[in-house]
Amino acid sequence: MSGLLAGKRLLVTGVITDASIAFSVAKLAQENGAQVVLTGFGRLSLVERIAKRLPEPAPVIELDVTNTEHLAGLADKVREHVDGLDGVVHSIGFAPQSCLGGGFLDAPWEDVATAVHVSTYSYKSLAVAALPLMSPGSAVVGLTFDATKAWPVYDWMGVAKAGLESASRYLALHLGKQGIRSNLVSAGPLRTMAAKSIPGFDQFEQAWTERAPLGWSLTDQEPAARACLALLSDWFPATTGEIVHVDGGYHALGA
Numbered sequence: 147m148s149g150l151l152a153g154k155r156l157l158v159t160g161v162i163t164d165a166s167i168a169f170s171v172a173k174l175a176q177e178n179g180a181q182v183v184l185t186g187f188g189r190l191s192l193v194e195r196i197a198k199r200l201p202e203p204a205p206v207i208e209l210d211v212t213n214t215e216h217l218a219g220l221a222d223k224v225r226e227h228v229d230g231l232d233g234v235v236h237s238i239g240f241a242p243q244s245c246l247g248g249g250f251l252d253a254p255w256e257d258v259a260t261a262v263h264v265s266t267y268s269y270k271s272l273a274v275a276a277l278p279l280m281s282p283g284s285a286v287v288g289l290t291f292d293a294t295k296a297w298p299v300y301d302w303m304g305v306a307k308a309g310l311e312s313a314s315r316y317l318a319l320h321l322g323k324q325g326i327r328s329n330l331v332s333a334g335p336l337r338t339m340a341a342k343s344i345p346g347f348d349q350f351e352q353a354w355t356e357r358a359p360l361g362w363s364l365t366d367q368e369p370a371a372r373a374c375l376a377l378l379s380d381w382f383p384a385t386t387g388e389i390v391h392v393d394g395g396y397h398a399l400g401a
């Protein structure tokens with residue numbers, strides 16, 4: 147087998163449509179020699195249907211990252227398909243509507259707690275659930291949206307992403323001794339199901355299209371997926387706690 151991820155076994159979360167960033171990661175990973183196991187949330191039959199569009203059939207395991215039973219059983223379920231994991235991809239985010247679109251001052255704690263549970267704490271939960279299958283050289287990769295700034299309409303999801311960026315650094319700290327890396331890809335705006343649920347998302351679309359130094363495609367998930375593959379590969383062996391921007395260079399600009 148040849149390719150950047152030849153022989154690697156990956157667990158990829160977050161496929162819900164073929165526009166999902168996770169779908170591009172899974173597709174590209176298979177094309178580059180990896181064996182992929184997917185997890186799906188809720189609509190399992192839909193995820194299974196989408197999984198059939200991958201170059202190779204990939205098994206789908208049910209996983210709600212807030213469900214402690216799902217997390218406790220994850221390693222055994224993954225073991226039914228592969229004998230270990232070289233990489234885990236966290237491509238999960240959710241915030242109730244009250245947390246997005248300008249409602250920052252009014253969103254109730256219960257809704258904010260849901261956003262943080264699903265989008266932030268789950269990064270650690272997923273890594274720990276998969277830990278029994280990982281060995282030195284393995285990597286965890288997640289997806290963020292630049293949380294160093296306050297964006298219009300992103301509101302509590304921005305706070306959850308700031309937490310995710312910190313959680314990735316702490317995971318790097320706590321898993322480093324075991325030789326396991328944790329890194330994030332900070333992607334520009336992409337038209338996925340999660341993005342469409344953000345009222346006013348078109349403001350990001352317009353800003354990126356007009357200003358990103360390299361230009362930006364709102365419908366091309368491959369650049370972000372490629373960065374995920376690179377971080378999962380053996381080509382970043384001494385990099386952890388890092389955030390790689392795949393945003394056409396937008397983050398480098400001033401106001």
Ligand SMILES: NC(=O)c1ccc[n+]([C@@H]2O[C@H](COP(=O)([O-])OP(=O)(O)OC[C@H]3O[C@@H](n4cnc5c(N)ncnc54)[C@H](O)[C@@H]3O)[C@@H](O)[C@H]2O)c1
Pocket residue numbers: 159160161162163165166167168186187209210211212236237238239240264289290291332333334335336337338339340341
């Ligand atoms: N689309 C963008 O513009 C963009 C930009 C930067 C970062 N991201 C991040 O990329 C990641 C993937 O999102 P996407 O844009 O591909 O959208 P998407 O809607 O395709 O994927 C989001 C996934 O999260 C899953 N999910 C939600 N709640 C869950 C739960 N409780 N347990 C398990 N899975 C759950 C959904 O099933 C879905 O598969 C997210 O972390 C998102 O914040 C997206």
